[in-house]
Amino acid sequence: MFKKKAKKREKIDIVFNIIVIFFAILSLFPLYWLVTSSFKNSADVVKMPPDWFPKTFTWSNYADVFSNQPAFTWAYNSLVVALVSTFALIIVSALAAYAFSKLKFKGKNILFIIFISSLMIPKEVMIVPLFRIIQDFGMVNTLSGMIFPNVATAFGVFLLKGFFDTIPDSLREAAKIDGASEFKIFYKIMLPLAKPGIGALFILNFVQVWNDYLWQLVVGQSKDSKTLMVGIATLMQDLNPNFAYKMAGATVAAIPMLLIFIFFQKYFTKGITLGSDK
Amino acid sequence: MKIIKESNKENLTGYLFVAPQILLFLIFLVYPIIEGIRLSLFQINYQDEVFVGLDNYRKLFSDPVFIQSTINTVIFVVFIVALTVVFAMFVSAAVFDKNAKYVSFIRGAYYIPVMVSMVVMSMIWSFLLNPANGLIPFVARELEVVSVNFLGDTRLVLPVIIFVTFATNVGQAIILYIASMIGVPKELFEAAEVDGASRMKVIFKIIIPMVKPTTLYIIIMNIIAVLKIFVVIQLLTGGGPNNASTTLMYYLYNNAFKYNQLGIASAVGVIMFLITLVLSIPQLRAMFKKD
Numbered sequence: 001m002f003k004k005k006a007k008k009r010e011k012i013d014i015v016f017n018i019i020v021i022f023f024a025i026l027s028l029f030p031l032y033w034l035v036t037s038s039f040k041n042s043a044d045v046v047k048m049p050p051d052w053f054p055k056t057f058t059w060s061n062y063a064d065v066f067s068n069q070p071a072f073t074w075a076y077n078s079l080v081v082a083l084v085s086t087f088a089l090i091i092v093s094a095l096a097a098y099a100f101s102k103l104k105f106k107g108k109n110i111l112f113i114i115f116i117s118s119l120m121i122p123k124e125v126m127i128v129p130l131f132r133i134i135q136d137f138g139m140v141n142t143l144s145g146m147i148f149p150n151v152a153t154a155f156g157v158f159l160l161k162g163f164f165d166t167i168p169d170s171l172r173e174a175a176k177i178d179g180a181s182e183f184k185i186f187y188k189i190m191l192p193l194a195k196p197g198i199g200a201l202f203i204l205n206f207v208q209v210w211n212d213y214l215w216q217l218v219v220g221q222s223k224d225s226k227t228l229m230v231g232i233a234t235l236m237q238d239l240n241p242n243f244a245y246k247m248a249g250a251t252v253a254a255i256p257m258l259l260i261f262i263f264f265q266k267y268f269t270k271g272i273t274l275g276s277d278k
Numbered sequence: 279m280k281i282i283k284e285s286n287k288e289n290l291t292g293y294l295f296v297a298p299q300i301l302l303f304l305i306f307l308v309y310p311i312i313e314g315i316r317l318s319l320f321q322i323n324y325q326d327e328v329f330v331g332l333d334n335y336r337k338l339f340s341d342p343v344f345i346q347s348t349i350n351t352v353i354f355v356v357f358i359v360a361l362t363v364v365f366a367m368f369v370s371a372a373v374f375d376k377n378a379k380y381v382s383f384i385r386g387a388y389y390i391p392v393m394v395s396m397v398v399m400s401m402i403w404s405f406l407l408n409p410a411n412g413l414i415p416f417v418a419r420e421l422e423v424v425s426v427n428f429l430g431d432t433r434l435v436l437p438v439i440i441f442v443t444f445a446t447n448v449g450q451a452i453i454l455y456i457a458s459m460i461g462v463p464k465e466l467f468e469a470a471e472v473d474g475a476s477r478m479k480v481i482f483k484i485i486i487p488m489v490k491p492t493t494l495y496i497i498i499m500n501i502i503a504v505l506k507i508f509v510v511i512q513l514l515t516g517g518g519p520n521n522a523s524t525t526l527m528y529y530l531y532n533n534a535f536k537y538n539q540l541g542i543a544s545a546v547g548v549i550m551f552l553i554t555l556v557l558s559i560p561q562l563r564a565m566f567k568k569d
Contacts, residue, residue, distance in 0.1 A: 012477050016372035023369070024387035027445060030402045031390060033413065037405070046411035096299035104285075105292025111300075116565065118307055120498070120558035124506045124527060125550040128534050128543050129313035130306065152306035157299060182291045211395035213509050214527075218535060229397045236401055236513055243405050250401040254394035261393045265386065272450065273457040 031254070038062070038248040045244040061248035065235075071252060073224055074231035080143050081216070081227055082209040085150035089205055090198055093156025098186050100157065101164035102172055112161075115154040123149050124214055131218055141225040146216050150209055156201055159271070163197030164190060200271030203264050207257060228253050311551065317544035334545040343521050344546070347529040353436060354443070354507055354525065359500045361444045362451050363493060370455035371481045375467075385456060389449035399446045400513035404429075407438065407514070429515050432522040439523055443510055447503070451496045458492040459485055491564065498561045502554050526550055 036054050037045050038061055044051060065071050099105070100112050123130060130149055131140075139145030167190060175185045191198075213229050220226045226234070232253040235246045261268065318334055320327045338344045373384045391399055406414050407428050415426035425431050428438045462485065470480050486493075508527040511517055517524035517532075526546060534543035 013372065016368070017376070020369050020372045020384060024384055027391060027449075028387050030399065030406065031394065033406065034398070034402045048411065048416045050413060050416070092298045092302065096296045099292045099295035103288065103292040103295065105289040108292065111296065113566070115299075115303070117558070117562060118303070120502055120561065121307075121311075121551060121554050122502060122506050123307075123310075124508070125530075125547045125554065126307075126310035126314050127530070128540055128547060129310035129317060131534070132313070133305070133310065148302070149306045152302040154299075154303070182295075186295075207393065211393075211397070213395075213397050214531070229395060233397050233401070233509075233513060236404060243408070243411070246401060247405060250398045254398045257393045257395065258390065261386070261390060265382065268389070269385070269453055269457060272453050 034247050034254070035251055037244055038251045040244045042242040042244055045242070045247070061242070061245045062252070064242075064245050065249045065252060068240075069231060069235070069249070070224055071228070071231065071249070074226050074228040075252070075256075077143060077220070077226065078210055078228040081146045081150075082206050084143070085147045085209045086202055086205045088147070088151045089153070089156045090201060092151060093154075093201075094160055094191060094194070094198065095186070097157045097160035098164055098190055101161045102167075102169065102190070103182070115157055118154050119158060123153075127215070127218060130215075134219060139219070141220060141222045143225070145219040146227070149215065150205075150212075156205070159201050159204075160194060160197050163194040167193050196270070200267050203260065203267045204271040207260060210257065314544050314547050314551070317541060318548045320541050322540040330541070334541045335549075337542060338545055338549075343524060344529060346521050347524045347526050350436065350522075350524060351505060351507070351526045354440060355501050355504045357440045358444050358447075358504050359497055361440070362448050362500055363496060365444070366448055366451035366455050366496070367486070367489075367493075369452050370459055371485050374456050374459035381456060385449070385453055388452045391446045392449040396443075396446055396509040397513065400442070400510045403442045403510075404514050430519050432519055435515055435519065435523045439510055439514065442514070443504070443507065446510075447500075451500070454492050454496055455489060458489040462488045494564060495561060498557060501557055505550060505553065505557075 039057050039059070040051070040054050041056055041058050041060070044054065044056055096115075100108060100115075134140055134145040134148075137145070139148070171189055171193075172185055175189055180188070211229060213233070216227045217230045217233075220230055223231075232249045235249040238246070240246075319329060319331060321330045321333070369384065369388065373381050406412050409415050409427045409430065414428065418426045418428075425434060428434050466484050466488070467480065470484060475483070506527045507525050508531065511523060511525055511528045512531075515523045517528050527550075530543050530546040530550070533539040533546065
């Protein structure tokens with residue numbers, strides 16, 4: 001009797017899963033095409049019918065990307081913008097999230113509601129006034145200009161408050177009786193306990209800033225102040241007709257994120273889901 | 279007396295902890311919103327600002343490119359969000375109760391395009407779709423499909439962009455759905471099994487109703503994400519052919535940074551801001567109900 005049931009359940013299940021696997025492979029195909037194309041020479045890359053596996057193998061497209069374009073500078077800019085934005089966001093939002101979760105102060109609830117209400121508003125819709133502020137601060141073409149608006153998001157507060165909420169208040173009260181200052185409690189007790197949340201926030205935000213485009217495009221106008229995503233995208237308008245060269249550029253931009261994903265998949269799943277069920 | 283002092287001290291500590299966040303929030307979020315509304319009422323020429331009331335808005339609604347941008351954005355939102363929800367639901371319902379390695383492979387395969395970003399994916403698709411030497415037009419010619427200029431044809435350009443955007447971003451929804459489905463109480467499935475319910479019945483009667491909050495979240499997040507769709511337009515079509523694929527964000531960007539029409543661009547920003555505000559109300563309500 002059990003066997004029969006199991007069989008009946010599997011039939012449609014198998015069909016569904018075959019479809020799912022088929023599309024999963026299809027979904028990876030563009031990336032396969034990207035990486036293999038980047039190693040082809042300029043003639044092979046546009047040959048039709050194509051070589052499904054590259055027959056020749058060349059690094060020259062990568063050499064061209066790094067010699068024709070300030071790609072190292074772009075990568076460095078991206079790294080600084082993503083790292084500094086993320087560190088600053090963690091510090092600022094951990095402080096605020098802790099206060100919203102554990103401290104009592106007047107206007108706390110209304111402030112929190114205002115913060116959370118801003119969660120869904122993309123900074124892109126305010127790009128004109130934001131750009132004028134950056135202009136007034138003299139931050140056009142600077143990394144600081146790209147960083148500041150990233151730190152102003154309420155996302156970190158929202159995510160970390162959930163973590164602080166799970167830490168029992170008794171810990172804080174015990175430390176208080178021992179005479180610890182509020183900041184010491186935050187720094188020595190609460191922050192270490194919220195580590196998984198901070199880890200998830202770090203990865204999520206780092207990737208988001210690394211992959212951000214429009215704001216970095218607007219702020220980094222000079223060639224040397226561009227970030228990797230913006231710089232690599234300019235290759236598409238490059239007069240160089242060699243597609244392999246453009247694909248090599250795109251691969252360079254993609255690899256850091258692929259590595260992060262492979263090593264930190266656990267954190268992603270955790271971080272992304274946190275947003276939805278809080 | 280002492281109690282009042284204590285509570286004042288607590289207040290002060292609380293404010294000190296939130297102060298950095300509030301400061302940033304005021305400068306880079308609240309002020310830009312107010313300033314954006316103000317700018318939308320002015321005609322701006324470098325340092326010169328002339329108050330024009332609602333003229334910018336009036337101009338917008340009489341500009342066919344703006345109308346086209348709005349229509350396209352709505353089309354993108356409707357189709358991309360619908361495709362994303364249905365497909366992500368399908369994939370997740372098929373895999374969520376399988377072994378962990380398999381789930382993690384499926385999740386990874388669909389999520390990697392999200393990871394490598396819309397910029398990189400748009401560059402790949404632009405190469406794949408290139409009419410002269412792209413793979414897809416080649417295959418289309420082999421299969422004797424008539425049109426191979428997918429991005430140059432006004433009737434094909436929207437479906438192509440819908441597909442590319444959907445295929446790049448659906449992984450996010452899949453991760454959310456899988457997590458949510460794994461969280462559905464096991465007893466429900468066991469009860470269904472005792473009743474001899476079919477897999478389809480389990481999906482429609484248990485899974486879909488149980489993940490409804492996730493569906494709401496995915497719909498709203500995706501609407502807002504698609505509303506500001508920009509990268510794929512800039513890199514694949516440049517809004518063409520003949521403005522057939524232009525969007526609100528692309529229109530805003532061009533007015534602000536190409537045509538130097540800051541008043542007009544601000545007005546578009548205000549309209550988009552209001553749309554996101556209205557759209558986020560159901561999600562906010564759901565969040566506060568929980569607290």
